[in-house]
Amino acid sequence: MTAALRFNNLTLGYDRHPAVHHLNGAVDTGALMAVVGPNGAGKSTLFKGIVGMIKPLAGRIDREGLAARDIAYLPQAAEIDRSFPINVFDMVAMGLWHHTGLFGGIDKTARRRIDDAIAAVGLTGFEDRAIGTLSGGQMQRMLFARLLLQDARVIVLDEPFNAVDAKTSADLFDLVRRWHGEKRTVLTALHDIDFVRANFPETLLLAREPVAWGNTTTVLTPENLLTARRMCEAFDEHAAECAVPTAAA
Amino acid sequence: MYDWLIGPFVEFEFLRRALAGTTALALGAGPIGVFLMLRRMSLVGDAMAHAILPGAAIGFLVSGLNLFAMTAGGLIAGCVVALLTGIVARMTELKEDAALATFYLLSLALGVTIVSMVGTNIDLLHVLFGSVLALDNQTLLLIAGNATITLIVLALIYRPLVIECVDPGFLRSVSGAGAPAHLAFLALVVINLVSGFHALGTLLAVGIMMLPAATGRFWARDITLMIVIAAACGVFSGYAGLLISYHAGVPSGPAVILVAGVLYILSLLFGHVGGLVRLMLPQRHLEA
Secondary structure, eight states, X not given: OOXXXXXXXXXXXXXXXXXXXXXXXXXXXXOEEEEEOSTTSSHHHHHHHHTTSSOOSEEEEEOTTOOGGGEEEEOSSOOOOTTSSOBHHHHHHGGGHHHHTTTOOOXXXXXXXXXXXXXXXXXXXXXXXXXXXXXXXXXXXXXXXXHHHHOOSEEEEEXXXXXXXXXXXXXXXXXXXXXXXXXXXXXXXXXXXHHHHHHOSEEEEXXXXXXXXXXXXXXXXXXXXXXXXXXXXXXXXXXXXXXXXXXXX | OHHXXXXXXXXXXXXXXXXXXXXXXXXXXXXXXXHHHHTTOHHHHXXXXXXXXXXXXXXXXXXXXXXXXXXXXXXXXXXXXXHHHHHHHHHSSSOHHHHHHHHHHHHHHHHHHHHHHHSOHHHHHHHHHOOGGGOOHHHHHHHHHHHHHHXXXXXXXXXXXXXXXXXXXXXXXXXXXXXXXXXXXXXXXXXXXXXXXXXXXXXXXXXXXXXXXXXXHTTOSSHHHHHHHHHHHHHHHHXXXXXXXXXXXXXXXXXXXXHXXXXXXXXXXXXXXXXXXHHXXXXXXXXX
């Protein structure tokens, strides 16, 4: 199986302090992978690195020929101005950016794709609603509809099921399963360990250092989870420079 | 009725010119105002209007009340402040408002000082309050040209501009068009303020931009309609303001802005979308 993403001695962080430390490994194309770890473990940082929002402090990420448009990203807290006067249809239509670009119009086919995406997340009838009137769960559904339209080969979801009810997270996870069935690569940061055990074949357990990575059942052992929990969260202001050679192999 | 509403414009050329000027100004400034408002940059327009003053004043210093010198000076000063603000906001911890506040206060003080040094009080009044009743051909062409450029460029950058307002993170993840669109938008703000500066002066130029935009907010839930209402409202304010100034003998620039202000206050009270009266009136809630 080919790799979609390859991490080569990757260190990501802020102000020279690592938040993800010496990560090695590859994400296979078509993988359905959970990224698990305590708060501050570096999950979001890793995702920001993958989508190119932050540059590695050391090492590198090989995107194996993926262009930026091939990676779709749902941040943990999207910085959306909910008071902006825009409706659900137009918001979802943004997912077609790579087709429409700056000036392209939305023709009948595109319109149908947008309607289909809205239907797939169960928001039919909400097309003309202003985004400010949506509930938290409906908002998340709308963002998933936009992800659907982005039609990306790699999809990175940062805690997508936080603060949504069981019904919504089940519906949205059906979409994740559908993406998996379409051989897309899906990386998801999650906190619900039981949910991960039940649904994700592969898991990366992160606590700044990678604790374990592989088959979910072998990764999520009580010992590994305890190790992850013990790793300290705070930066050490006076940490010495890391001695591990940073040059990527 | 005809004599009252249309007669003055038929009779006097300077009123026709003023009407053409305010109409062109409103068509460009209205949409810009809507974006400023939605980006929470309403006061930025005000600040920028003062920022162009030293440039215009230096133009005045060099060649008197000369259109090109003052426009070029204003444009340069405005662009310099806009660029500096954009750079400071993107690169340091200072937010856009703080970065701009520092520059515009300096600019206003500098501008007034320069004009007072070389000019008379009349000149200062001209700079501060404009001269919509004395628009010559060149100034009129400049205002119309700026409005044309504004509408064309706005059409070009409309999509990234809207997305950058709603969901900047998403735009960053799919495209690099955000920053150029933002800078182009700031440039449009500046050229519209230069237009407004000639017609309404540095203190009131923002009025034709922000008051109609805020008015639109109370009547529309979607941005397209908001823009149309803002532009229409600005055009009407120009017409009604000139008419009132003619009949009542009040200064025309302030009259235009006052009409826009009255429209705004009426909308604030009776507006369909979030107007105060609707908010206060007890309304039965719906079933679902």
